[in-house]
Amino acid sequence: xxxxxxxxxxxxxxxxxxxxxxxxxxxxxxxxxxxxxxxxxxxxxxxxxxxxxxxxxxxxxxxxxxxxxxxxxxxxxxxxxxxxxxxxxxxxxxxxxxxxxxxxxxxxxxxxxxxxxxxxxxxxxxxxxxxxxxxxxxxxxxxxxxxxxxxxxxxxxxxxxxxxxxxxxxxxxxxxxxxxxxxxxxxxxxxxxxxxxxxxxxxx
Amino acid sequence: xxxxxxxxxxxxxxxxxxxxxxxxxxxxxxxxxxxxxxxxxxxxxxxxxxxxxxxxxxxxxxxxxxxxxxxxxxxxxxxxxxxxxxxxxxxxxxxxxxxxxxxxxxxxxxxxxxxxxxxxxxxxxxxxxxxxxxxxxxxxxxxxxxxxxxxxxxxxxxxxxxxxxxxxxxxxxxxxxxxx
Numbered sequence: 001x002x003x004x005x006x007x008x009x010x011x012x013x014x015x016x017x018x019x020x021x022x023x024x025x026x027x028x029x030x031x032x033x034x035x036x037x038x039x040x041x042x043x044x045x046x047x048x049x050x051x052x053x054x055x056x057x058x059x060x061x062x063x064x065x066x067x068x069x070x071x072x073x074x075x076x077x078x079x080x081x082x083x084x085x086x087x088x089x090x091x092x093x094x095x096x097x098x099x100x101x102x103x104x105x106x107x108x109x110x111x112x113x114x115x116x117x118x119x120x121x122x123x124x125x126x127x128x129x130x131x132x133x134x135x136x137x138x139x140x141x142x143x144x145x146x147x148x149x150x151x152x153x154x155x156x157x158x159x160x161x162x163x164x165x166x167x168x169x170x171x172x173x174x175x176x177x178x179x180x181x182x183x184x185x186x187x188x189x190x191x192x193x194x195x196x197x198x199x200x201x202x203x204x
Numbered sequence: 205x206x207x208x209x210x211x212x213x214x215x216x217x218x219x220x221x222x223x224x225x226x227x228x229x230x231x232x233x234x235x236x237x238x239x240x241x242x243x244x245x246x247x248x249x250x251x252x253x254x255x256x257x258x259x260x261x262x263x264x265x266x267x268x269x270x271x272x273x274x275x276x277x278x279x280x281x282x283x284x285x286x287x288x289x290x291x292x293x294x295x296x297x298x299x300x301x302x303x304x305x306x307x308x309x310x311x312x313x314x315x316x317x318x319x320x321x322x323x324x325x326x327x328x329x330x331x332x333x334x335x336x337x338x339x340x341x342x343x344x345x346x347x348x349x350x351x352x353x354x355x356x357x358x359x360x361x362x363x364x365x366x367x368x369x370x371x372x373x374x375x376x377x378x379x380x381x382x383x384x
Binding site for chain 2: 012013015021048060069071072079
């Protein structure tokens, strides 16, 4: 007997399995039980269903092999947390990130200022750093801090949402502007000559 | 926060369930180990977003999906590995003595040949003994859907293996089943 040959009585095999599992409403179960007494086809299906239960009783739940279990235990060691998207949610870590960012920006700015001071001719008082360059550095630093805050917020919501776009536009671009701003200041410090032309639009 | 110790606890409790589901779904011990490894690695990598108090449902879902992906990848390589796959699918369930090894192998292969979600529901209910609610939560189905799929899966399996009632190996169920 096959599912492709529906019984003439119209009772689907699934109903007989439902009866065997006790998943029918009492009234339906009673009606089907009564039907079995007079339908050889459905009786055969019922016998197959009962035989299937005996087969299932013999299919064991399997134990995870010891070698596999040992390998699973080593997963945390083999996959340590890394990357900006895995920032812990603890407050000290966020503060640490802010402090480190500020220190890095301050160190970069300090290096830039020292470099300019070191290259000034001894007979001429070193001019103060151009407001434009300092403004660019500070602006780039602010943008970088804002981008890192957005990235952290995205990571809090879902690490998966911190996409490459956020990385490219939110972090790499401000970081690039900061670098350019610092390099631009260094190049101007290396040029000979007393005065330097301020960029157009700069307020002196 | 999920520590390695908490991860170990989850793994100790549920690794066998994951392995059993994968084993009967893929009918291969090696493939089941790969899937089990993949599922628990994914659990560790996404531990910050998973509620470990309700991890059973996540593991059922992840294992079922991983098995589907694994079968797709295996099908793509089938031309080169058909001989090996034949050997692996004929592996008997380990550490179990049954009256008829041939019947056991037939049933294991027949289960693996079912479509999803019939296959996962059948293994979870009939072999792992999961409740309807656990299966519904794990596969994100309603309880009535789980029951309907289970009845249908059993009917398909019985039809594939028919006529079971005439098989001598199961008509006298005195044979012991040894589970390590």
